[in-house]
Amino acid sequence: MTDEAPIYLDYAASAPLDPRVVAVMRECLEDRELQANPASAHEPGRAAASRIEAARAQVAGLIGAPPDAIVFTSGATESVNLAILGAARAARDARGASRGPRHVVSSRIEHRAGRDSCRQLEREGFELCWLQPDAGGRIEAGQVADALRPDTALVSLMHANNETGVVTDIAAIAALCAEREVALHVDAAQSVGKLPVAVAAPGIALLSFCAHKLGGPKGVGALYLRRRPRPALQPLQFGGGHEDGLRPGTLPTHQLVGFGVACELARSALAIEAPRIRVLRERLWQALQPAMPLWRNGVPEPSVPGILNVGFAGVEGESLLLELDGRLAVSSGAACSSASAEPSTVLRALGRSDLAIQASLRLSIGRETTAAEIDRAARLLVAAVRRLRQALPVGALERIA
Amino acid sequence: MTDEAPIYLDYAASAPLDPRVVAVMRECLEDRELQANPASAHEPGRAAASRIEAARAQVAGLIGAPPDAIVFTSGATESVNLAILGAARAARDARGASRGPRHVVSSRIEHRAGRDSCRQLEREGFELCWLQPDAGGRIEAGQVADALRPDTALVSLMHANNETGVVTDIAAIAALCAEREVALHVDAAQSVGKLPVAVAAPGIALLSFCAHKLGGPKGVGALYLRRRPRPALQPLQFGGGHEDGLRPGTLPTHQLVGFGVACELARSALAIEAPRIRVLRERLWQALQPAMPLWRNGVPEPSVPGILNVGFAGVEGESLLLELDGRLAVSSGAACSSASAEPSTVLRALGRSDLAIQASLRLSIGRETTAAEIDRAARLLVAAVRRLRQALPVGALERIA
Amino acid sequence: MSADAPRYSTDVLDLFRRLPHRAPLAAGAGTVASGEALALERGAWVQFEARLDGGRVASCAFRAWGCPHTLAAAARACAAVEGLAIASAAAMPARQLAEELEVPRHKLGRMLVVEDAMHALIAHARALQSR
Amino acid sequence: MSADAPRYSTDVLDLFRRLPHRAPLAAGAGTVASGEALALERGAWVQFEARLDGGRVASCAFRAWGCPHTLAAAARACAAVEGLAIASAAAMPARQLAEELEVPRHKLGRMLVVEDAMHALIAHARALQSR
């Protein structure tokens, strides 16, 4: 990146493609032999299918799963929908005539994919228990223990929050769910490839993630499905029998091969990248101190390495973004919802006021971020905040916080 | 292609990428600026979003629709599911408490995406009318007229059949549906880009297609949604508010940009390519005559230009495919289901015996097919059929047909 | 979606970048009037102050918390009253601010905050003058 | 899925490519016996014929409609009986054919058709011999 290109601190919205992923995707796009339909029985079809199976093994490898536990989808949103709607509806219909259990446990800090899937369940007659985080953005295993009921059909929680980066103790919750024989779905879109994630723990029935948060292409994701006991799922889509009947449609070879390589690369880089990125994040937080008064949304730890959510007293979010535009690419709230203007429900759940929320930015760091970029980004941010504060009404620093 | 590469006559399963599509996808994959999340408000996010909107206009242009009538999906399978399940469920729930109309008209020759979506509707309590084709594979508008009832919620029919290439008179059926105010969904995955398809006719409420059948990438499709009156749709997936709330998930910029260019290219090539391919198909049929006794599945016209479905008396399908393997890439039955061994339900609906079905091949022709390839393919096929017939039991030519 | 439509007019961008008429007022002779309006839930808080000299608004400045359109409108409103006789000065109407600056419809409430703050300023100025 | 697993063993591919023992029998001395079995719905139809000479199966040939495994098994079954004394000749059992040729489990029924046709051939040969 030249000094002219904006500094990209929006990895949590989407990470740039790793050049090695681009290279293998190019190969797939340019090699005629690999462009057949992987469902076709002829030689080029089988060649494509065998590349897809290799990718499935790479994707599975990143979370310590066997390849046949992976169902490919169009992204984490679809994985999350398939897991939540699929598992809850299957449980409801398991005893015939919709008489199965209808209680579902989730939280107030889920990504919209999880939140809106659960809301749909409410419309379908399920009873939802929405766990409340503490002021630091944490959901505790004890809360899940208290929420479980004999008729709980599903627990669905995210591993790392996409706005604050705060991490939930999934291992403890998985143990609970295993003991109580409740299916647990984990939205791991923000943690896979950034923290060690292993589905070996028996309590995890379903786990969702996608390629574009870890250097792979947009438009492709995975749902892990425990093999034994295999959670029952009602598909969202029908036709064609691909992916064990759970997800029909022609498999996009180039996308899946890119996903596979991205997972392989993430796995081998994890031990070095995670601490490097964590150090960069704390360096950024320190370098922002001259913009005081400011605060951090969500506890610093436990967290994924790359996310820092900061609020700047007295700042108006839209003006701050325009001030930074073209120089720093960051999100106010989650990128997924930053097209809409409503304040982040996640930060609301942490108890932040709407004024504090609109004054907050999510800064997220990734594989290509350098210390020099961090320092330059901090200088830009401090200058921007200071400029906007120059003309602030008297008393605004206290009220907008 | 060199003489060593297999001749690809499986365009109906998936068409190879147009090199100009590959070029623009490469640009998206390599240009950092375009890799941001298109839902992000910052500059790179907006750059990606604006490329997507340009692609939306190209995709819409191919079917004569306004850009805002296009919802992007992960492929024709998803479009078809969203259209059928979405429209039928919305109709059922429109009058509250599941009291809306529950009658749906479809046919026995739909692609598995349509067939299995309709079967799911049956499981949900809908009443399906499955129209039967004639021996030539035709569904007539009169059949639809006879099937419509006051409580018909949806008519879903394909435009061109993926196995026989036979085309249904959608204009006539659309007129009928407009008059009776019934929503019509058209599965146009095999016709868009191959025949002129225009949604201007008021009767078409929904129309599905995808990129990979017309030289674009796998894993991306479109659903056309008439604007006025806009058909009510219940989404399959929830979360994020993308695509008018009908289809959440991060939009894959490179995929959509490739789809857009493929549509643009298909549109400008249509007038020249359609007759050229039709001529090649009839040349192939003529060149296969030395393999008599043989027959054609489905009437020759009306049809999409590129599909020829032929049966060879006395032939065993798997042996024929092995005989051709590595030299000719073709499908026995539809590629989408050729992973499964069951005989094509489409050809069964035409009244063919299972023995005749297994002796049939779908040969499909596309943009890069040359006359020389057609002649070579015909020679290979004739030789293969003759070799397998050399050791045939006495009487087999008559019984296996 | 209309990703290609510019989000801010050139005028808004220019005013936002420069923030002319930003408080504090330059030192000078005369009395200082002030006016304020706020609707935080709508996203705007504006304070105006003006130096009054010889029955006129000699200069006007703003402090504001708000989006780029709000800041630009505050600056524009200051420019509009400078030099006017206090007796006949009028606040630029919200609708006119919105039109000139191509403010999106959903932000009209913020323009009203700017207008209200200016009304308050003018009222204060008149009160000071009549004292 | 196991896209990498070869669908046909080398033996099957070789037999399918060459189709050794394909009918008709070479001209020669002696009587000709034949045997047939078919199960079209299972995907196999096999006819054997053998030239009998001096109490032995001098040569054996097949005609078949079937998948590559079926054709290969028919050829293999011919080879197995050639040279045997008619009195003690036995058809290669389906299970053995399946094992040698690495035939997938769901095709075992077709191997039984091959075995049955060979039983029929041998029975016919014995009948001819005892006449």
Ligand SMILES: Cc1ncc(COP(=O)(O)O)c(C=O)c1O
């Ligand atoms: C926690 C979480 N879940 C799900 C998603 C949805 O991912 P995708 O946009 O790939 O569907 C995201 C990212 O947007 C996320 O951060």
Ligand SMILES: Cc1ncc(COP(=O)(O)O)c(C=O)c1O
């Ligand atoms: C008529 C028809 N509809 C739907 C589809 C499904 O398309 P996709 O594989 O892109 O989901 C196909 C192709 O497989 C088709 O031929």
